Amino acid sequence: MRVGIVGAGPAGVTAAVFLSRYEIDVTIFEREEIGGLIANAWRIENLPILPVCSGEELVAVLRKRLEASEAKVIYEEVLSVEDKVLKTKLNSYSFDKLIVATGTKPKRIEDFEVNQNVVYEFKRLPRGIGRLAIYGAGDVAFDGALKAKGIGIEEVHIFNRTDRIRAVPKLVKLALSSGVKYHPSEPICRVEDRHGDLELHTDVGRYQFEGLLLCVGRVPNLPALIGQTKDLYVVGDASGNFRQLAIAMGHVTEVCMKIVHGE
């Protein structure tokens, strides 16, 4: 049996490693780098079967496990999936079963995208910045603030549209005690490019930063899925609302069991 997997984040790599052990012919497609979104994580503490580690460390483990498997890796972006055929810019590939593990994409605020220092993922921030603003007040925002402090970014400010924080309390406490400045109920109204730096406008005032990390939510990121087939499975963050490693990996494992058992 030939299985095609789209996306080499935690869900896709789990599927590739799992299915290869059954001597299934597995090909995994990745448009960027192995590891997916978790590469951005400051510290992963919620998986009791793993020692506490950074996102980068976990990605190194995923990469190693994928390389040690029999799965073939193709670095191409999948543009569409139609009747068990994957299409990339250059080629089409056909399989018996398809697993789509393409994760999420950020909710964008296009008006704020004034230069390349405005990003949606920590790993895309320019190196060497000293002042960072973060917009959002969920886990990803506080996680990003701690990571920024950890790599020596001196001034980190979190701006929250409301006064409601939706992050693990421990992350919030650690961020605030490490000197992160928190601005509740202070939405960013406008962002301007000032010769490469950023000027943020709120109702309270104007601020100068060198980088802006937007963490205002994510939505599923699917290639064009044309037609329905029982041999196509959408898994991991691409398929659900609760976006956690264990859920993504558990979900895809259930799908792999069904494939192996011919259900």
Ligand SMILES: Cc1cc2nc3c(=O)[nH]c(=O)nc-3n(C[C@H](O)[C@H](O)[C@H](O)COP(=O)(O)OP(=O)(O)OC[C@H]3O[C@@H](n4cnc5c(N)ncnc54)[C@H](O)[C@@H]3O)c2cc1C
């Ligand atoms: C800052 C941060 C910290 C986090 N911390 C934790 C944590 O501590 N604990 C926890 O449980 N979870 C955490 N998460 C959530 C966790 O990262 C996700 O739940 C997990 O990465 C989902 O895995 P996935 O494989 O479904 O999707 P993703 O990780 O998003 O992987 C999708 C992959 O598909 C690729 N792709 C997308 N489209 C295509 C295409 N068309 N063609 C080819 N390839 C494509 C992408 O490049 C990517 O590699 C965190 C997330 C963030 C952002």
